[in-house]
Amino acid sequence: MSLLPSHSDLLYTLKFDFGQPAELLKPVAGVTNYQTGALTRGYDRWKIRRVIMLPEKSNRTFIRDLAYLSSSRKFTEGGLFEQDLRDAIIDINDLPNGFIIELDDLLYFGKETYLIKTSQKSEKVGGWLLKLKHVSNMNNDPYSIETL
Amino acid sequence: MYNENLERWIYSSIANHFVTLISPFIPIQVEGEHKMNEKKDASVEVRMNGPYFVSYSGGDQANIEINLLVTKAQDNQNFYTLQEKIGIARSAFHSRIGLFKYGTGIQDTGVHFGCFVIQYDKGQLIRVDQFGQIGKDTPTLQASVNAKYSFYFKNKNI
Numbered sequence: 001m002s003l004l005p006s007h008s009d010l011l012y013t014l015k016f017d018f019g020q021p022a023e024l025l026k027p028v029a030g031v032t033n034y035q036t037g038a039l040t041r042g043y044d045r046w047k048i049r050r051v052i053m054l055p056e057k058s059n060r061t062f063i064r065d066l067a068y069l070s071s072s073r074k075f076t077e078g079g080l081f082e083q084d085l086r087d088a089i090i091d092i093n094d095l096p097n098g099f100i101i102e103l104d105d106l107l108y109f110g111k112e113t114y115l116i117k118t119s120q121k122s123e124k125v126g127g128w129l130l131k132l133k134h135v136s137n138m139n140n141d142p143y144s145i146e147t148l
Numbered sequence: 149m150y151n152e153n154l155e156r157w158i159y160s161s162i163a164n165h166f167v168t169l170i171s172p173f174i175p176i177q178v179e180g181e182h183k184m185n186e187k188k189d190a191s192v193e194v195r196m197n198g199p200y201f202v203s204y205s206g207g208d209q210a211n212i213e214i215n216l217l218v219t220k221a222q223d224n225q226n227f228y229t230l231q232e233k234i235g236i237a238r239s240a241f242h243s244r245i246g247l248f249k250y251g252t253g254i255q256d257t258g259v260h261f262g263c264f265v266i267q268y269d270k271g272q273l274i275r276v277d278q279f280g281q282i283g284k285d286t287p288t289l290q291a292s293v294n295a296k297y298s299f300y301f302k303n304k305n306i
Contacts, residue, residue: 037228063282079193079217081288103285117285133285135221136187 007125011052011091019050022109024090024101043106046096052089052127053109058136059083082136086114090128092121101128112136150201151306153255154210158199158299160250162214162264166194169240174218174233190233193217199299207302212264214241215294222287230289234276237293241266241274245297261306264297 029042062079088107101119107130114132121128163178170176175188179195198212216237223229245264249257266273278291
């Protein structure tokens with residue numbers, strides 16, 4: 001008999017020690033009125049009692065794509081924003097059967113809404129491994145829980 | 149040669165012009181100014197390049213490029229909020245922008261000493277570039293508003 005804990009035991013221990021309540025949001029409908037600009041968005045929500053939220057890493061960065069550089073070639077500074085990156089693990093058993101976490105889904109945690117950069121289902125661990133991102137110096141109103 | 153304060157007077161006059169006109173509507177910062185910690189829904193950043201000096205027999209000319217970077221968090225209520233912000237930023241590009249001797253030094257008298265006049269650049273007076281969402285996983289939209297200005301003067305020492 002192995003003395004090492006099984007993956008499911010590890011997941012349970014992590015959930016018990018570090019699990020925090022969060023909400024998973026999945027977009028289900030979206031209508032845009034192109035005359036007025038009014039947006040209507042609908043989300044299905046799943047409350048999860050214990051999501052393993054790993055520590056947050058914050059950094060300051062910028063993104064300049066080709067369109068930006070071709071139009072403003074002389075402006076090579078500025079346009080900085082701050083982002084928080086963190087990993088999270090969700091127990092597969094905490095989600096409905098056959099549930100798939102997609103990149104359009106959102107995770108609401110600690111009054112902030114995180115975008116899902118990557119999602120990876122691990123049958124061996126028995127969980128979804130998520131890489132999350134949040135732009136911290138902008139009000140992410142589109143994903144603010146109050147507006148959904 | 150040119151007055152050693154000219155670059156500072158130009159930069160401070162431009163910064164003051166755009167901050168005065170835009171700040172009642174959108175949080176604004178001048179490039180290099182540190183205001184990152186404020187959470188905001190939208191922001192404008194003022195950037196300037198130049199001056200490039202040209203000398204003529206009848207006088208001198210200082211040319212600058214002004215670039216406003218408009219940033220807007222993606223909105224869940226209205227699809228056209230970036231364009232609203234662009235309109236506010238673009239309307240601050242007046243045909244003339246006054247130059248003043250701002251500062252606290254001996255020569256910084258605060259007096260008006262000239263005007264930048266907007267110039268056509270490849271047939272365009274003001275150029276708006278809309279970049280949309282800046283990254284595939286960054287729910288932030290950006291656009292820039294650009295224009296070139298020239299200031300003509302006869303006395304190098306102003």
